[in-house]
Amino acid sequence: MGQTITEKILDDHLVEGELTPGEEIGIEIDQVLTQDTTGTMVWLQFEALDLDEVQTELAAQYCDHQTYQFDFKNTDDHRFLRSAAGTYGAYFSRPGNGICHQVHKENFAAPGKTLLGSDSHTPTPGGLGELAIGAGGLDIAVAMGGGPYYVEMPEVVNVHLDGELPEWATAKDVALHLLGELTVKGGVGKIFEYTGPGAEKLSIPERTTITNLGTELGATSSIFATDEKTKDWLARQDREEEYVDLQPDDDAEYAETIEVDLGELEPLVAAPSMPDNVAPVSEFEGTDVEQVIVGSCTNGAYEDILPSAKMLEGREVSKGTEMIVAPGSKQASEMLAREGWTAEMMAAGVNFSEATCGACIGIGHVPASDSVSLRTFNRNFEGRSGIEDDSVFLCSPEVATAAAITGEIVDPRDLADDLGDLEAPGLEMGTKYGPGMGESDSDIISPDEAIDDGLVKGPNIGDVPLKDGIDVDGGEALLKMEDNITTDHIIPATADILKFRSNIEKLSEFTLSRVDETFSQRALDADGGVLVAGENYGQGSSREHAALCPMYLGIEAVFAQSFARIHKANLFNFGIVPLAIDAETYEQIDQGDDLEIVDDVPAGVSSGQEEFTVSVNDGEWEFTADLDASERERDILSAGGKLSWVKQQHAD
Ligand code: F3S
Numbered sequence: 001m002g003q004t005i006t007e008k009i010l011d012d013h014l015v016e017g018e019l020t021p022g023e024e025i026g027i028e029i030d031q032v033l034t035q036d037t038t039g040t041m042v043w044l045q046f047e048a049l050d051l052d053e054v055q056t057e058l059a060a061q062y063c064d065h066q067t068y069q070f071d072f073k074n075t076d077d078h079r080f081l082r083s084a085a086g087t088y089g090a091y092f093s094r095p096g097n098g099i100c101h102q103v104h105k106e107n108f109a110a111p112g113k114t115l116l117g118s119d120s121h122t123p124t125p126g127g128l129g130e131l132a133i134g135a136g137g138l139d140i141a142v143a144m145g146g147g148p149y150y151v152e153m154p155e156v157v158n159v160h161l162d163g164e165l166p167e168w169a170t171a172k173d174v175a176l177h178l179l180g181e182l183t184v185k186g187g188v189g190k191i192f193e194y195t196g197p198g199a200e201k202l203s204i205p206e207r208t209t210i211t212n213l214g215t216e217l218g219a220t221s222s223i224f225a226t227d228e229k230t231k232d233w234l235a236r237q238d239r240e241e242e243y244v245d246l247q248p249d250d251d252a253e254y255a256e257t258i259e260v261d262l263g264e265l266e267p268l269v270a271a272p273s274m275p276d277n278v279a280p281v282s283e284f285e286g287t288d289v290e291q292v293i294v295g296s297c298t299n300g301a302y303e304d305i306l307p308s309a310k311m312l313e314g315r316e317v318s319k320g321t322e323m324i325v326a327p328g329s330k331q332a333s334e335m336l337a338r339e340g341w342t343a344e345m346m347a348a349g350v351n352f353s354e355a356t357c358g359a360c361i362g363i364g365h366v367p368a369s370d371s372v373s374l375r376t377f378n379r380n381f382e383g384r385s386g387i388e389d390d391s392v393f394l395c396s397p398e399v400a401t402a403a404a405i406t407g408e409i410v411d412p413r414d415l416a417d418d419l420g421d422l423e424a425p426g427l428e429m430g431t432k433y434g435p436g437m438g439e440s441d442s443d444i445i446s447p448d449e450a451i452d453d454g455l456v457k458g459p460n461i462g463d464v465p466l467k468d469g470i471d472v473d474g475g476e477a478l479l480k481m482e483d484n485i486t487t488d489h490i491i492p493a494t495a496d497i498l499k500f501r502s503n504i505e506k507l508s509e510f511t512l513s514r515v516d517e518t519f520s521q522r523a524l525d526a527d528g529g530v531l532v533a534g535e536n537y538g539q540g541s542s543r544e545h546a547a548l549c550p551m552y553l554g555i556e557a558v559f560a561q562s563f564a565r566i567h568k569a570n571l572f573n574f575g576i577v578p579l580a581i582d583a584e585t586y587e588q589i590d591q592g593d594d595l596e597i598v599d600d601v602p603a604g605v606s607s608g609q610e611e612f613t614v615s616v617n618d619g620e621w622e623f624t625a626d627l628d629a630s631e632r633e634r635d636i637l638s639a640g641g642k643l644s645w646v647k648q649q650h651a652d
Pocket of ligand 1: 065099100102119121296297298356357358359360377378379
């Protein structure tokens with residue numbers, strides 16, 4: 001039987017298991033990436049493994065999420081990351097050089113390779129034919145130590161793109177269309193493989209916008225076939241020799257095929273406050289807009305920003321609207337500057353940001369209260385912008401710029417009709433510059449150029465908490481939560497909180513504070529307990545602090561109707577038992593109930609037991625909770641978490 005692109009790459013990297021959907025497989029990882037908010041823990045965990053150097057072909061440390069310095073803590077973290085990269089043989093991308101996904105795409109991503117990254121949008125370089133997966137930081141540390149990455153073999157879904165995007169519809173609208181159709185849970189356990197004549201017409205930045213947003217579908221990864229466009233793009237980055245032809249076999253079998261006619265698409269937005277709350281722009285026409293931001297890892301490439309620049313040529317940003325451009329990389333910034341577009345945009349009233357995540361996680365450019373912000377980002381979860389009652393719409397650079405010009409949400413097709421001389425910027429952008437694209441490689445320090453030999457830790461960098469074995473018997477339901485609790489709810493990623501990312505004792509004070517401000521103190525007072533949640537618990541990012549901090553507070557188990565993939569893996573990794581309950585049980589449990597697991601959990605975990613009986617309030621009633629875990633995940637739980645497990649293995 002023929003193979004899909006995904007199966008071909010996995011086959012090449014398979015070290016354990018078979019490519020049967022739902023079965024756990026172990027794969028060899030070629031490249032890893034980590035960023036500044038997850039990276040400090042990654043390197044502290046790598047240090048705990050007692051290895052001399054990184055074992056993968058390539059490892060890269062980016063400083064992108066928090067590049068604005070508020071006090072010494074963040075600067076100390078960046079210095080520690082540089083010292084760790086230098087000491088263990090990783091590339092180090094300096095603060096301000098850009099967002100990990102953009103910079104990795106430009107410098108290192110290659111067709112046919114596997115990439116594991118401690119950021120949920122790691123699948124972005126799938127647009128170049130790299131099989132890239134987001135994971136928890138501990139998985140990254142283990143992969144850097146040469147260990148395989150374990151994942152349930154996903155179903156491979158073919159997204160067959162036909163036709164051609166009409167004027168003013170963009171790659172962002174392809175992704176938003178899929179989100180509207182499939183929802184934020186539609187990709188769970190799946191890899192989306194984009195093929196067809198429509199896919200061939202898309203440029204590499206357009207493809208990577210789509211693969212980036214695949215994460216919002218909950219997908220394990222997203223990938224495109226490679227072609228002349230891939231080769232040409234790699235050549236522009238002076239990396240043509242890394243091109244590999246990757247196509248599905250003619251008789252490849254997909255679990256499902258989704259047909260999209262690009263010609264039918266129109267400008268879309270994701271309305272507040274979920275990426276799948278998708279509607280045509282025209283539904284919101286006339287809504288006042290106080291802020292517009294173009295950039296991020298989704299639409300931060302040079303070719304994403306150029307349409308905005310062209311639309312603003314000879315025009316001005318509306319007086320009541322602030323427009324910010326935050327390029328995804330210094331390469332994009334540099335090219336815009338070299339070609340004069342930065343000056344044009346500044347003259348039009350645009351405020352330029354350094355190449356950083358920043359506003360995407362509420363660090364800088366927080367919207368005014370009770371105002372609308374249009375952003376070209378990938379997430380608009382409530383409160384993520386830094387203010388609780390935010391109203392963030394996601395859209396393409398074209399829709400964002402149209403709003404900046406008029407001060408209100410407007411369908412760019414209507415604006416073009418009104419203005420008469422506004423042309424759709426078009427698909428093929430950025431073809432006039434030559435190979436190399438920019439000189440900003442100077443902001444990447446290669447392992448050969450490393451200036452550190454030894455870890456440099458400031459006072460805010462603590463130790464990694466380690467658990468030895470499991471001692472789980474249930475406890476008080478300290479918090480009952482609804483569906484779709486995100487990792488932002490569990491550990492908010494705002495600047496005032498993130499600065500404690502290397503100090504778990506302090507960071508844990510903020511655990512679930514967005515749901516209940518008293519939670520962490522109650523957990524400490526009760527000496528731990530359990531959590532209860534609805535569907536899709538842990539949706540969002542790969543942030544392992546969202547498992548690490550609850551573990552530190554003594555949370556033994558999470559009872560939820562379902563779990564988001566990466567977060568479930570993180571729960572295993574930190575020795576917290578994820579137990580599935582049905583909707584009826586969820587309804588019956590009250591916060592404050594005492595949930596005692598009747599079975600011997602340590603014995604049950606190691607023997608493969610799948611159902612555990614739970615007694616509520618000393619026998620008032622009982623329910624059954626399911627543990628869906630592979631043998632390896634059970635071993636990890638039994639050891640008290642992955643770090644203890646890997647250390648045990650190294651010791652054996
Ligand atoms: Fe950064 Fe936001 Fe992307 S935090 S990695 S720009 S999703």
